[in-house]
Amino acid sequence: MSSQRNIVVVMADQFRAEAIAALGTDPVVTPNLDRLVAEGCAVQHSVSSYPVCSPHRAMFLTGMTPSHNGVTLNVNSETAADGVGLRDGVETWASVLADRGYRTGYIGKWHLEPPVAADELHGEGRRDDGKVWDAWSPPGRRFGFEFWHAYGAADRHLAPHYWVGDAERHERLDVDRWSAAHEVDVAIDFVADAAARAEPFALMVSLNPPHQPFEEVPARYRRNFEQVSDDQLLTRPNVPFGTPVAREAGRVARDYFAAITGVDEQIGRLVAALDSIASASDTIVAFTSDHGMQLGSHGLMYKNVPYEESMRIPLVLRCPGFVPPGRSEEMVSSLDFAPTILGLVGSASARPEGMVGSDRSDSLTGRAPVSEDPAAVYYRFASRSDTTELRGLRTRSRKLIGTWHPELGLTIECFDLVADPFEQDGEAFDPTAAGLAVRLLRRLEHDGDDWPGLEPLRERVCAVV
Template sequence: MSKRPNLLYIFADQWRRQAVGFRSEEPVMTPHIDAFAKEGLVFNQALSCTPLCSPHRASLMTGKYPQSHGVYTNCKLGADVMLRPDEICIGDVLKAAGYRTGYIGKWHLDLPEENVAERPVSGAREWDAYTPPGPKRHGFDFWHSYGAYDHHLEPHYWRDSPRMIEVKQWSVEHETDVALDFLQRSADDERPFALFVSWNPPHSPFELVPDKYKQLYASCELQLRPNVQAGELNVHTGEKVAGGKERLEQYMRDYYAAISGLDEQFGRLMAALREHGFEQDTVVVLSADHGELMGAHGLMAKHAWYEESVGIPCLMRWPGHIPRGETELLFNSVDIMPTLLGLLQLPIPEQVEGSDYSAAVRGEEGAAGAAAAFLAAFPGRKEVIEAFSSRGLDNRAYGWRAIRTANHTYVIHRGYAPEEPVQRLLYDLRADPFQLQPAHLASADEHEEAMRLEQELKQWLQRMGDAFLF
């Protein structure tokens, strides 16, 4: 290639795989994304290796599992967790290769400033952080970002100083405006560009979405998924959420409204690529960091092994290089970074633990995919960590671990408290796609498939140095 292709990576927060129009699973309207799906490759089995914001993002950036990069829970108050400056991330590789790099939107990979300063100069509060220029930005030169802040209608950002940029505009629209300016400036630059755009919605609070999108669903007939339990809603931490069918349906309407808003802004970005002559020379990826349970199994939010939580949308387009269609490739968070570098013909750092599936993405004959994907979640609440540590236990050895194949999900759950009993659950995803009838096993020896999957899971845990079962 005389010039390497550009990269535009767009991902939303808490957007589940099922909630997009072309799948016809939920009544969400996404005409621009539906059109894009016809032009590119749709990943039907894309997964979040740890369905929580910061762990997925760290795996996306490093190609490594949380056991290795250390971001096993969210970067939040009271947790000494952040993406280490010495990690080699995709942005570092892109910058070293001569790309014009940019990052716009939610970062959520830095230590909250209030963990180290009572009143940070930047104005960052609670989980939020200003990430200054330098190694913690991991190769991204243009920066219009924030740590974690969920006021979608009045967002704020930082660039290259602690001066907070406050905005009264829906965050997705504002970030798209900034991205459009980045693309326009790239048209006059000889270097290829690599731009990451991280939208926070449809992450809660669900109601913080412009009225014009809410109106699309004001009279929409909703049908609850067969696994939804609307009576009493919980999150993985054990906290209660305001429930009931009427309240859940309002959450759903607002959730779909936000996704339709994403769709409109995505359409603007695709139009800009055409306008500037980038369309043929740009790898475009549209994805998410994890899903949203939205009442499935009586749960809200994420951090569970159910498909509504671990399943993420993923679509790729590169005209003439990535064939149109669908793929059943098990595509995990850790595989994104090496696969993108493989498509761009850039070196993959030795420490990467995911797989380069660029040959399979290009449709090359004989290209192999994964037989299994590995998933994990770890207790991360401050009081829970203290409960483990008071007993001399490492909280990171608890939670749940899972192996996901094309046909099965096998879960071992040690609990989020020291005294909880171990559970073994086997789901047949073909016969029971809504995961309503798992096999509850006292031991893997009770089921031939569980025996095989547990052995494979144990081998992975050993490779990761994970003390989960040992």
């Protein structure tokens, strides 16, 4: 066995935890992911601490909180004007592994580069919302990834484009192929090349589907869902049927689940190629997402809300002989991924000081019991269009969410995730909830978080205890 394990991370955008047939209740067709679950470890409490694209990805790579890594909101031309973007010089798990001799690579959607004026001309262009989202990343701002076949944020699944290697901003590659299939082609070539050089490799493949536009999915994947009724598609009891949102969710679900079938097929191709090129016992495969999707639950369509449909994400790890198969009750939050990845490949000692997340690798590999009472922080920062600002705490069994309204003050929601898994019946702010609030306050204070709800939450705790 190699002294340095390889790792391949696949992140599918907006792929919620329920959308693997072996793990959830969505009516999806995912035979390859089901096989990965059977052969690997499925983490039951994998959590997106900020369930929207850029903030989660920044935490995933750096293990740093949003206020420290610079990505407090989704990155686009508007937020770039406010200074939002991954900060120069921050270390990532990729930069650590590159320094330790790994061949590192990034393929697909990046969405961490602040757009500049020229990106409107050479990238996706300006969207209907008036913002530029897509951006070329200069070679000096790739944060440890040596091989580069990526773009910023362009929602053109059937006609994707990429900047490859040292290509300049005006030298993009346009591809006439479904993005997920093309990116897996590139990933297979990357792994074959690294194996031929006898180099350990660390690769991240960032697939945009099943993110919208939902209709941009090859037609053959839709066949499984053409005759399925809305109530068979939307199985969660917190979907308010008969409402406009539920009707929209029913229309969207067919394409969303079709894209998931397509992603599953590409996972199957990639894992089969990995097994033929590299030793399975030397290569960790990790499948995950940046956030989920409401898909009608709680009367909402998308994400960036503290409900389970958005917060819970899949995490499946496979490495025969190293990662014991089964279901793990461990919690892995956005901040925990970077130190955990370093731990999995035996590089925990090289962890940068700025990574504040927890390394869960020992429990995921059976070398230690699961964490006794872990908790994930929830973040949402104020933006120009929404001045509310949220913080929260999720444990295995409970959730507390505080929302700061500049005009209305602090509101608090509490949920028992065991008795009320669909979060339909909020609980009172009682001593148990106050205990969660104390833990949240301590964490935010430790991190130097200046959330405006800190003092009002402290006052609420004092009033209860």
